[in-house]
Amino acid sequence: MPRVVLSAFPMIDPETYREVLASAVDEPVEIEVAELGSTERLIEAAANADAVVTDINTPVTEAALEASDLDVVVRSAVGVDNVDVAAAAERGVTVTRVPDYCTEEVATHSVSLLFACLRSLKPYDGAVDDGGWGWEAGEPIRRVSASTIGLLSFGPIAERAAEQLSGFDADLVAYDPFVDADEMAEHGVEKVDFEGLFDRADHVGVYAPLTDATRGIVDADALGRLSEDSVLVNVSRGPVVDADALLDALETDGIKAAGLDVLEEEPPEDDPLVGRDDTLVTPHAAWYSEEAKDDLNRSGAADVAAVLNGETPDGRVDPDADWL
The missing domain is CATH 3.40.50.720 (NAD(P)-binding Rossmann-like Domain)
Structure with a gap:
């Protein structure tokens, strides 16, 4: 059974992920919500996980990627500055983001x-x-x-x-x-x-x-x-x-x-x-509207589903992109 770890960050909605994954993935998906916020917590939470949906406060470092066997890291935002995209690419880990939700x-x-x-x-x-x-x-x-x-x-x-x-x-x-x-x-x-x-x-x-x-x-x-x-x-x-x-x-x-x-x-x-x-x-709230929050979670969940189904997700980050 695929295992997906969601950060317990307020903008990440577990219910939306459960709804989307239940309808988009043929097999049952285990979803766990975890307090992240550090490399150490990420390593602990991501053990045996296929996907991690992370937040702005959690560094997705080379060490964290090396210690896990992830297929995909979803950065629940526009930017990926706290994700080592190059290290992920070297390990065959897909990194996605949601570039247009807000x-x-x-x-x-x-x-x-x-x-x-x-x-x-x-x-x-x-x-x-x-x-x-x-x-x-x-x-x-x-x-x-x-x-x-x-x-x-x-x-x-x-x-x-x-x-x-x-x-x-x-x-x-x-x-x-x-x-x-x-x-x-x-x-x-x-x-x-x-x-x-x-x-x-x-x-x-x-x-x-x-x-x-x-x-x-x-x-x-x-x-x-x-x-x-x-x-x-x-x-x-x-x-x-x-x-x-x-x-x-x-x-x-x-x-x-x-x-x-x-x-x-x-x-x-x-x-x-x-x-x-x-x-x-203002408290890093420029992204927020109820509509944007829903778009963020549905797009992130769709990217997880795509990877679990062996497809290319819409939000995939090109590790060779000039702006990285």
Whole structure:
């Protein structure tokens, strides 16, 4: 009987997996829910398992793969930065992800963070809570239509964000070495180089996956190219942005504000970026809607079923992909 281990992570729904696997796999499937969160727990839980459905907090390392006899690792998310994809490929383990389950949600969340920061909603709300009623609490605020908004990476989420921003008459620019200028132009976006993104943009949204090339790419030099009225939004992964450089930019009025759905450490412990008047932090929740949660679990379960049935899953990660 095939054995599938599900992380006891809140976004992973065992009932959906049971429903999908019961209808898609000819033989009975044993499903176990386990507290993961570390390589050691994963090794213990994955013993004699055929499939593991894992979360953001569990490193799927070479050691964990070596100690198991898995057929498939499902990363229940868009990114696979905590999975050693190369080590999995060497051992014949299929890695899958769910690349499009929350495209609309993350794009909408990023635009929401941007406008909340641009319009100084947090300072205004705090001022009113403290008994104030003055427009000055949010100054300076610049007109959106007079601005240039930059997109760091131009995958499906950034594309959707560009569509949502198109009605506000701002100029849109993007940097992505894997997307050509013509494709960006189809979305009303001008392709620029990395330095040009930060030189041209008044505000920047970060959508890049976390890789060796992107870790810390938004550094002090990049942030130093922005203005004191700029807003930085990050809905990708925390370590793509140099947290120390961002804190310095905020403390020295190098930029106006930051909207962050991701942090370097999650959940944070004494993170100086949390609790500031000039930061708006959400708990890695940009993905969430009830519809997205259902799509995530059904797609992940379908990938498990495909592998158990000897088929190629829709969410298979190509170990030779340029963005890894």
